[in-house]
Amino acid sequence: MADDRTASVFGNLPGQPAGPCAMVIFGAAGDLTKRKLIPALYNLARSDLLPREFAIVGVARAPLTTDEFRQRMTREIQEFATDQVEPGLWEWFAQRLHYLPGNFEAPQVYPELRKLLETVDREHGTRGNYFYYLATSPGFFAGVTRRLGEVGLVQEENGRWRRVIIEKPFGQDLDSAIALNRALGAILAERQIYRIDHYLGKETVQNILVLRFANGIFEPIWNRRYIDHVQITVAETVGVEQRGNYYEEAGALRDMVPNHIFQLITLTAMEPPISFEANAVRDEQAKILRAIQPLTPEEVLARTVRGQYGGGKVEGERVPAYPSEVKVPPDSKTETFVALKLSIDNWRWADVPFYLRTGKRLPARVTEIAIQFKRAPFILFRKTPVEHLTPNQLVVHIQPDEGISLSFDAKIPGALVRLGTVNMAFQYKDYFGTKPSTGYERLLYDCMTGDATLFQRADMVETGWTVVAPILDLWNALPPRSFPNYAAGTWGPPEADELMERDGRQWRGIEK
Ligand code: BG6
Numbered sequence: 001m002a003d004d005r006t007a008s009v010f011g012n013l014p015g016q017p018a019g020p021c022a023m024v025i026f027g028a029a030g031d032l033t034k035r036k037l038i039p040a041l042y043n044l045a046r047s048d049l050l051p052r053e054f055a056i057v058g059v060a061r062a063p064l065t066t067d068e069f070r071q072r073m074t075r076e077i078q079e080f081a082t083d084q085v086e087p088g089l090w091e092w093f094a095q096r097l098h099y100l101p102g103n104f105e106a107p108q109v110y111p112e113l114r115k116l117l118e119t120v121d122r123e124h125g126t127r128g129n130y131f132y133y134l135a136t137s138p139g140f141f142a143g144v145t146r147r148l149g150e151v152g153l154v155q156e157e158n159g160r161w162r163r164v165i166i167e168k169p170f171g172q173d174l175d176s177a178i179a180l181n182r183a184l185g186a187i188l189a190e191r192q193i194y195r196i197d198h199y200l201g202k203e204t205v206q207n208i209l210v211l212r213f214a215n216g217i218f219e220p221i222w223n224r225r226y227i228d229h230v231q232i233t234v235a236e237t238v239g240v241e242q243r244g245n246y247y248e249e250a251g252a253l254r255d256m257v258p259n260h261i262f263q264l265i266t267l268t269a270m271e272p273p274i275s276f277e278a279n280a281v282r283d284e285q286a287k288i289l290r291a292i293q294p295l296t297p298e299e300v301l302a303r304t305v306r307g308q309y310g311g312g313k314v315e316g317e318r319v320p321a322y323p324s325e326v327k328v329p330p331d332s333k334t335e336t337f338v339a340l341k342l343s344i345d346n347w348r349w350a351d352v353p354f355y356l357r358t359g360k361r362l363p364a365r366v367t368e369i370a371i372q373f374k375r376a377p378f379i380l381f382r383k384t385p386v387e388h389l390t391p392n393q394l395v396v397h398i399q400p401d402e403g404i405s406l407s408f409d410a411k412i413p414g415a416l417v418r419l420g421t422v423n424m425a426f427q428y429k430d431y432f433g434t435k436p437s438t439g440y441e442r443l444l445y446d447c448m449t450g451d452a453t454l455f456q457r458a459d460m461v462e463t464g465w466t467v468v469a470p471i472l473d474l475w476n477a478l479p480p481r482s483f484p485n486y487a488a489g490t491w492g493p494p495e496a497d498e499l500m501e502r503d504g505r506q507w508r509g510i511e512k
Pocket of ligand 1: 168236255367
């Protein structure tokens, strides 16, 4: 068994229940609530991390009573819980669920919410500490916050705290992100705003910092002298599912890059922070985002690839082309695949390209960060049968099969000098077992305890959009001519391979 000294990435090891508080979920009848939020809160209760003085108020348009809401959640937890539901504990939990039907744009809902919260405070001892989870479509983020402000529900007085969690997407582009930051900033202090990115709830993502900064052997070689390039793959086998409306507006670039993939890049590339305090970590992440060079129009043409899936076979099943999916127009020009080559122009990373690719309907579901080291000099092997040396790769496997592996060349036993590439692999499940979780537990707990380390700051989202803006601009100006351009079940269009081949490199072969 491993010992657990490094169990907490950021210092404040969860272990104590959070203080008294109520959570208000806007969009409580939606998917996120039943699939992630309620199961995550239930898991927190099971781990003794929810306060005894706790309550949840669901707000949504569906005309339900509190009793009906409790019944609905009681049914749904059976389907979405990550583990067996203990009836006694669920009973306790369900007693803390309340519901308020209402349209988020109707001003009368907010005084009603305030009254309900006063009742909740009396019944459950939640002491006026509230956090709001906006699990709504983005069009409501600013309006809901403003109305909460108007009825005094975000003001922090007499030692009470009030926080707002904002789901992605945070804006559609730089201008809309700035506008949203302004609208929120007019009502809330930055420390009250928790911009969530569920990638930061993943253990393996948090572990990047532990790998880098709790071990002596990696940091000395984590730079341009030893690293040839970095490749990040976020591959999904699923298609666009029922989300055609949203996805048509977003596309793969907006959906995955300025948020999830930039989290992976910043944690991989950042300098050691001066502490694990929220702003110390986020300052270093922000510096990396600022150092990513926005591409010129010529560079967009040379260093970006977009794709859209056609029909094909994924995991043995025939699947339709993107333009035949539900809620997608037949002449859609939306990309479902992106590959990019980015540069981080700072002292550590000058001349070390970061290649990234993400897409839907690819052959495997895999998220990983591969650090490829420089090849060893060949000189000694010139007069041997060895034809080439394989560069070492350190791969952080984010999901599934969470782990870390290091590949290196070894001598194949025998009279001749022949080399084989072997792998030294650590798998989380071998050491720590698997603890089923939704990935939202840590983030909700952190919000309740006021730790914003794993949430995005205003400047970070804006800088992220600044990086992708020139790509969006050029792509809009030059619509793709040959979509769909990759078959479902393949690794994207051939141009994605060419992007690497031009630099004498190739994408890591990922087994299905
Ligand atoms: C979401 C995107 O943010 O992340 C989805 O909107 C995507 O399109 C999902 O499928 C991927 O998350 P995960 O945790 O399955 O890698």
